[in-house]
Amino acid sequence: MRMPMSKMLGFMETIKFKEFEIQVDVEETRDFYKHQNSIMEDCGCSDCKYFHDTFSKLPFSVYEFLIKSGVNLQKNLNDEPTGVHCAVENDRLIFSVQENIFIGKLPQKELEFDYDESNFNFKVYFYHLNESEIKVQIDIAAN
Numbered sequence: 001m002r003m004p005m006s007k008m009l010g011f012m013e014t015i016k017f018k019e020f021e022i023q024v025d026v027e028e029t030r031d032f033y034k035h036q037n038s039i040m041e042d043c044g045c046s047d048c049k050y051f052h053d054t055f056s057k058l059p060f061s062v063y064e065f066l067i068k069s070g071v072n073l074q075k076n077l078n079d080e081p082t083g084v085h086c087a088v089e090n091d092r093l094i095f096s097v098q099e100n101i102f103i104g105k106l107p108q109k110e111l112e113f114d115y116d117e118s119n120f121n122f123k124v125y126f127y128h129l130n131e132s133e134i135k136v137q138i139d140i141a142a143n
């Protein structure tokens with residue numbers, strides 16, 4: 001049984017993203033996402049639907065990292081009043097701006113990446129919101 005005091009020091013798994021080893025509390029992260037709205041609950045527009053049904057399920061390296069970490073990419077944490085901030089044309093994503101959170105510890109204060117993958121440019125920024133919460137900002141643009 002987990003004691004409440006151990007919450008911030010829960011069991012951490014080491015999950016790699018690129019060359020970095022990141023400590024993740026997968027169970028706490030899953031638990032956090034259980035209480036968030038789905039993108040489709042917040043917005044039913046066709047751009048959000050494409051992101052929810054198709055794009056968020058593609059095997060991009062950052063998505064694979066986040067899924068392993070307990071993140072649910074079909075849930076909505078964005079600042080936009082509705083849905084995920086993205087644009088789709090002819091069933092192809094033009095850009096998207098997303099935010100996710102997981103519980104864990106970065107090997108350094110922040111991590112920043114800028115790389116191309118599958119004809120998209122990814123700008124990915126990890127930073128600590130506090131001791132145990134890490135925000136991941138992902139900006140994707142079609143090349």
Ligand SMILES: [Zn+2]
Pocket residue numbers: 043044045046047048049082083084
């Ligand atoms: Zn929408």
